[in-house]
Amino acid sequence: MKLTIERTALLHSLGHVQSVVERRNTIPILSNVLLEAKGDRLALTATDMELAIVEQVAVDASQAGAVTVPAHTLYDIVRKLPEGAQVQLELSGDGQQTTIKAGRSRFQLATLPKEDFPATGSGELPHQFPLSAGDLKGLIDRTKFAISTEETRYYLNGIYLHAFSSGKQKALRAVATDGHRLARVEMPLPEGAENIPGVIIPRKAVNELRKLIEETTGSVAVSLSESRIRFAFDDVILTSKLIDGSFPDYHRVIPNNNDKMLEVDRKAFRDAVDRVSTISSEKSRAVKLSLKSGLLTLSATSAEQGSATEELEVKYDGAPIDIGFNSRYLLDIADEIEGEGMQILLADSVAPTLMRDMADAQALYVLMPMRV
Structure with a gap:
């Protein structure tokens, strides 16, 4: 095998395939990437036996062939080569080494037989x-x-x-x-x-x-x-x-009878949760939501840090309710809501709570409350 490829193209494809390869492997061949050159295409294959990726990239292959080389080492070499470099890969006559050349840089990597590389065919997928x-x-x-x-x-x-x-x-x-x-x-x-x-x-x-x-x-x-x-x-x-x-x-676990409906500006809610949670303990990350007509009060208390509260004007006309949540979970959901409005449907302080994007009926989130 003998080929020439532009450094950026090779780096781009190697970046994809090498991330599948585990850093520690008890099976040596799984640390390698399979390179198969034919015509004007180079196929790069990596697998951990559970997941396999094959990516094709354009090359100038003067000699077809296949070889396996250490994936992370090859990626690190190509990453450190100067931008715009032309990279040459050549398999030795005995198949024991692959030479990598770029400008005045020259590397030799030990290879493993391509026959040892696991087959990545997926069989019939009906x-x-x-x-x-x-x-x-x-x-x-x-x-x-x-x-x-x-x-x-x-x-x-x-x-x-x-x-x-x-x-x-x-x-x-x-x-x-x-x-x-x-x-x-x-x-x-x-x-x-x-x-x-x-x-x-x-x-x-x-x-x-x-x-x-x-x-x-x-x-x-x-x-x-x-x-x-x-x-x-x-x-x-x-x-x-x-x-x-x-x-x-x-x-x-998806509730369908939560009768207390809160509508709030997503960004204002997200930022308020983020600020108040600064005080919550690292272990529980608890934030309490206290609701009454038109007003949401967020609070957090920590024996080590102190306390914090913040009020938000909201659309709510149900019965007063206090409920606690893990602030990290609230932030994760708020970050995935793309619309400006967020709808929260509650039943009581211990039942699952439903959260929706008011601009997108296709997404639905359920969050279990916690004691605060």
Whole structure:
């Protein structure tokens, strides 16, 4: 294998694929990136056995071939080369080393046989449908903050994607919960997604996908089975195993009889929570909301720090109520609401609370209160 590629193009693609590679690996080949040159294309492949990414980039390949080299080392080398440099990669005759040249810089990296690199084929994925990059970003951004990081409840460590239908309503829904808060976002059901199984996309796959689609504006081809999912767009293919578990029946925790309705300016509410929470203890992060007609008082108290209160004029004509929340959770939800108005529906001080974006009926959030 012998090829020449512009440093920026190589760095861009390496930046995508190397982030899949774990820093510590008990299996040496999983620390490597597979480089396959053919014609005017170079395919870069990385995997951790759960998640695989393949990205193609234009090159000038004078000799086709394939090799695996340490992913993070290659990325660091290319990152430190001068901007605009032309990078040459050449595999030695015995296949033991790859030489990297750029200007007067020269590096030699040990290789591992390409035959040892795990196959990343995803098998048959019978369900296929398109999603715009914008819609996919929206589904991810407005739910991923609620993904659980508690490994014992592994079935909550991802986003639950499924088709939902009720009467004439048909939607593609993304749901995430950590047991304390729940985020549910939906969009019109894409053609081809009618019969998809409900699948849980792992947190790492969600994060890598979100980084990859940041730069694209086109359509993303989604393919899935009950055990794997693939996203293909531009010159990138991301394939991931799905979490093998049952997502809980989230409908049961979404309240439908909360009769106390509060409407508040989102930014004013978010900033007030942020200011008052400065006083709350690092452990509980508790903020108390005291509501009476037309007025919301936010307060926090800490034995070490003191106390803080702030008042906001709001639209509320229900019975007075005091309720406490984790301020971090309130801020996470407020940050995902894009409209100016935020609607909060309450029942009492211990029941789940419903939060909505007044400008977007497709997003819904549930937050469990806490004692304050």
